[in-house]
Every structure is written in structure tokens, then in C-alpha cells.
Amino acid sequence: MYIWFARLKDFFHYKDLLKQLVMRDIKLKYRRSVLGYLWSILDPLLTMIVTTIVFSSMFKRNIDNFPVYLFCGQLLFNFFRASTSQAMNSINANSSLIKKAYVPKYIFTFSKIISTLIDLLFTMIALLIVMIATGAKFSMYNLLFPIVIFQLVIFCLGVGLFLAQANVFFKDVQYIYNAVMMAWMYLTPIFYPIEALPKIVRDIIVHFNPLYYYIKQFRDIFYIGTFPEIKYIFMGSIMSIIMLFLGIAIFLKKQEQFILHI
């Protein structure tokens, strides 16, 4: 118990470092790019337009307002992929800081998740644009999106902490990660309706793909405009807490060996 209290105190002691690290990421990302912050909005918009052109004719009958349907899934999946891949490299990329002084190491992983979250909030503006452009209906339920984002961020933090420590010891984790991400993307109903899958695959995804829990809730909020299904809020929260717990446990167990490998 005492050790957790000490850790919490440690975290507050270094909260300004967290802020500096997040600011560094944001600054470096947008410095010297002509379009600046607009990139966070334009980039997903362009991808969405291309994907819409390719896939909308394929699933035209099943999905009305394909752009919003697609965008909801794409937004969350891209956040998942970007935040975890950034988090995976967080320890290696900051090795020079870690070698210099004692710092709680999870701060680096945490800062990557936060800076990607800030990007996500910019991207939400793009979602707004798509909704206006396609004449989608707005509703009060749209304002509930932080519920989903919060679960997803916790989930990503757990996955990120796990990947960050694994990548310190095994550099090929990155390649495995890329392959897994590819499979995961196709196994998540982002650009196709879940009904298009055979029953067995559908059942597996509905029950065992955590990203589906989050995307489903997000679509309930923005695409359908209703309160997200309680079952998925429940499953999503449980999953994110489990993942966070696992991530923290492994990270704390391994962190003292980082210095020998970076």
C-alpha cells in the first residue's frame, strides 16, 4: 500500500515533465509543416474520401450514410494504432533522458498516449465536418462521446505499457505488432457492416474484439444518435481495466532492467 502512495507522490512530482513531453510531441509534429494543425483534420478526411469511393458501392445497400459509419470506426482504430505504436517506442526513443537521471519511466509512455489523444480531439473536428457535409442528424447523445474515449484511452494505455516494455527487450516486437495490427484492422468492422460476416466470425468479433466494443458505442452515439448499449459500456470498461492492470503490472516488474538494454 505504502509503495503505491509513494508512486502517486512521484507522479505528481513529475507532472510538469509530463506536460513538457506532451508539448514537445505536439510542437515537433507541427513545426515546419505548412498546413500545421490542419493536418490532423485533413489527413483523416482524405483517407475517408478515398475509402468511401472504394467501398461505398460495395456496401451501398446495407449502410446509409457510409462516410459517417466509416469515419466513426476509422477514427477510433487510427487512434488505437497511432497511440500504441507511439507508446511502443516511448522508452527506446527517450533513452537519452532515461540514462541521464532518475525519472519514473511510465511518464514517457503516458505522454505519448496523451499527445495522440490531443490529435484525436483535432480529428473530431473532421468528424463534425463529415456529419455536416453528409447531412447527418445531430442529437444530444453526441455529447456522450467522452465516455467512449475514456475507455479507449485506458485500454490503449494498458496495451501501450505492455508494448513499451516488450520493445525494450525485443526489437522485433515492432514487426509482430505491424502484422497483428493489419489482421486486427480487417477483423474489426470499420469499412464493412458486421452483418456481412459469417455467423461464427461475427460471434467471435462481437465477444472477443475489444475494439468492436468501443466502435459500437461510438457509432451508437454519432451514427445512430442514441445512448450507447449498456452491455458494451460494461464490457468495454472491464476490458480497459484488465488491460491497464496487466500493462502496469508487467511494466513495473520489468522497468528496472530497461537501463541495461536501451
Next chain:
Amino acid sequence: MSEKVVIEIENLTIRFNLANQKVDNLKEYIIRLIKKELMFQEFLAIKNLNFQVKEGESWGIIGANGSGKSTLLKVISGILKPYKGKVKVKGSIAPLIELGAGFDANLTARENIYLNGCVLGHTEKYMREHFDEIVQFAGIEEFLDSPIKNYSSGMKARLSFAVATMVQPEILIVDEILSVGDYAFRKKCENRMNEMLSKGVTLLYVSHSLEEIQRLCTHTLWLNKGELKMIGKSKEVCNAYLTEMKRLI
């Protein structure tokens, strides 16, 4: 001089695994696991070291390359954890361990000063208050807004030193990084360290310059292949070290 012990080292042993460091991917790890070739080649960087540092003392640490000097400083700073034994440190530490480490090459000097200060555990507000002092001491006013990657190693060392010493640590740890600075800057640093010593800061100083050690440090620790060779007053230890070195040549 006060009798309070600020650094206490008891039976310290630091172990590195030489063999395992080479396996850095999962594929090789699994192959070796199956073949049962996961060897553990032990290397003790520091063996059974005991010593105490009292508040306000200045210690020089000498020894040939690879004798564990930097490792010792890293353990005291909390960067490395001891394999066996205990390290007790009381008070805030400013470690000046690897030159240029802790700077992000793409950020400007201004941004790096804040980042670096926060890495040392200070708040942003604290850094803002001491910002001008740091810039002035490092003498980099003109280059404040250019990225650190355009800085020379001497300039980086100045900035590192300025950030670490401006923030009044209780223990200052310096690992021969000042050797890249020019003469005037080294003198400036020496004065700064002397000033800090007179205010009661504890200093640990690694250097290959015995002259500097004798000027700055009251006590000296001589490490040889991870073991304590000699400990005592700087003059005696430095003389013994010099005699030994001459004998080896």
C-alpha cells in the same frame, strides 16, 4: 563540517549480463530457449563497495577506464538499481552524467532548458524563475532559439552544466563531461563548484585530471576493476595512483 551522512553505500555489487545483451529479438530468444543456449555471462561492474559521504564533502573518483566510476555514479543517481547491497541517498541530486543526454536534438535550447529541468524533477514555474540565470551562465543568449542539433559539444556541455547547477541541488554529480569545454568555461565551472561547496553542497566528481581533483576535492576514492583500491585524502590517493600508473607504463 557537518557529520550528517548523505550518501551511504553498503556492500554494493552491480552485475551486468554480458551474454544476454546480445539477444535483442524475440526470434533469437525463442531459438536459444529451445536449444537451451540462453547463457548468463556475469560481469560485476562493482564488487562489494562500502563507503560513506558526509554532507558538504567533496569526493573525487579516479580509476582507469572501465573501472566502474560511471556505474557508481549511476547507482547513486538512482538510474541503475543495485544487484546486491544498499545505497542510501538523502537530498536532491543533480546528475551530470552523459554529455548531451537529456537534450532533444530537434527542440530549441529554450525548450530544452525546460524539458531538462523537468527531467531533473523541477517544476515549470521553478525553471521559469531561473531561466535567465541559466542562459546567462551558459552564455548562449544568441542561440537560444536554434535547435540543439546545431550546437557544438562544448555548447551542449555548458548548457547541461548551467541547468544542473543553477537549480541548487544538495548533491552534485559530475562525470568528466567538462573536459570538452574551453579553458574559460572550465574555470567558470570550477568557480561555480567551489561556490556551491562553500554553501554546503556535496560533490562527487569523476575526472582523469588529478590536478583538478586535488584542487576541488577533499577526499578521493580509487576504483580498480570494480573494487575499492584506496580511499582517503585526495593528496595521498592521487599520489599513490600516479605512482601506480607510472609503474604500469
